[in-house]
Amino acid sequence: MLEIKNLHAEVEGQKILRGIDLTIRDGEVHAIMGPNGSGKSTLSYILAGKSDYEITEGEILFNGENLLEMEPDARAAAGVFLAFQYPIEIPGVGTMNFLKTAMNAQRKARGEPELTTPDFMRRVKEAAQTLKVSQDMLKRPLNVGFSGGEKKRMEILQMALLTPSLCVLDETDSGLDIDALRIVSEGVNALRSPERSFLVITHYQRLLDHIVPDVVHVMSKGRIVRTGGKELALELEAKGYADYVSEEAA
Template identity: 80%
Template sequence: MLEIKNLHARIAEDETEILRGIDLTVKPGEVHAIMGPNGSGKSTLSYILAGKEDYEITEGDILFNGESLLDMEADERAAAGLFLAFQYPIEIPGVATMTFLKTALNAQRKARGEGELSTPEFMKRVKDKAAELNITMDMLKRPLNVGFSGGEKKRSEILQMSLLEPKLCVLDETDSGLDIDALRIVADGVNRLRSPDRAMVVITHYQRLLDHIVPDVVHVLSRGRIVKTGGKELALELEKNGYADYVGEQAA
């Protein structure tokens, strides 16, 4: 589903190189965890996958279902089925969460040549999925992410993910800012979305999220390269020994 080949990328503004040759293949149904210390390039990788324009690809390619993502705009990637759950979801003042959900869903449907959902049909979908994530109708009437608690922001991200039904979910530090209860709700939401034709890339610092969302493959990212790949037990080992073994003197 996702094939990253020798990807090199830098910040467009100051040409700082962040990714220095990443190779990664994710098949449908798989969940890959990407772990690594601060500054290793984890979030950058997620932004580049989603098409943020602050970066320049200097080498390599990203294939999504066989097609290169590099020439696609962010909204085209979204319509093609790529979803990024943000580490810091952005506030949109004055726009009710419900309105945002409907606009996003219909924009994607339109881009794929599908008809818009009727309001009753849309409401039904939202209600069911919101309930699973302990999201009240009241919260959906509030402006998107404005004044949301950390937990509310992350649950709202997962709600968007489940409504938009992407093929590839990239979760950027979804566990940050969550207490244990909220973490469980969010993880359950993510697990419900696991399916044989959907892949996930879970970016995290800590093992604790991976207790709930159990990955098939774990990668360690350091200084813009994947330096180690293993099974889920690799995460446990990292939790115990830290990143020092893999990042040398650069360890934080």
């Protein structure tokens, strides 16, 4: 599914990623944990194609294709989805309108016919029920006046509707209370399938109680410094990141 090879990236001359190697196979769930400023979010933005970063070395293959050469919208149509840490508000644009525009844009890019209105409505209704997204939320402008939890649920709703093959979740648990965390996690788990892979970026272990990963990576100062099974997350929770930070410093 995804192969990241020796990825180096910088912003305005400042090195953020210093040689990331990461392979995610079909159906796998990988978690990346690490202290603030380790480059986790940068990695997610680079995967989605944000233009603020300069790739100085390395490559990213997505299903064998050179992802770095694709425009953000082409990546989305090819199946890359990013659940934002801070979802963006778009005043005046109704959520339903946004969803339909996005879905049809991707369908068109893939040469598929547009959704009929009844079909679209049915899909939204189903996904909204699972994620406890109210009709009222769907009527409001996208993310405008949404609570933190509502915004995150809306991200997962979009993920469910756009049916991507690689889902990157950037600190989706931040700002969620226990109930919201459960709802969001259930939404994510419902989407797990042998054809769909996940890259879950988080600071805390608690999300991984709900979304159980196959592989856990620890990232620090722009590198993956340790990789292990799901038990690695528990170890981190107990000991904190201090070891990794000091290891780097030493």
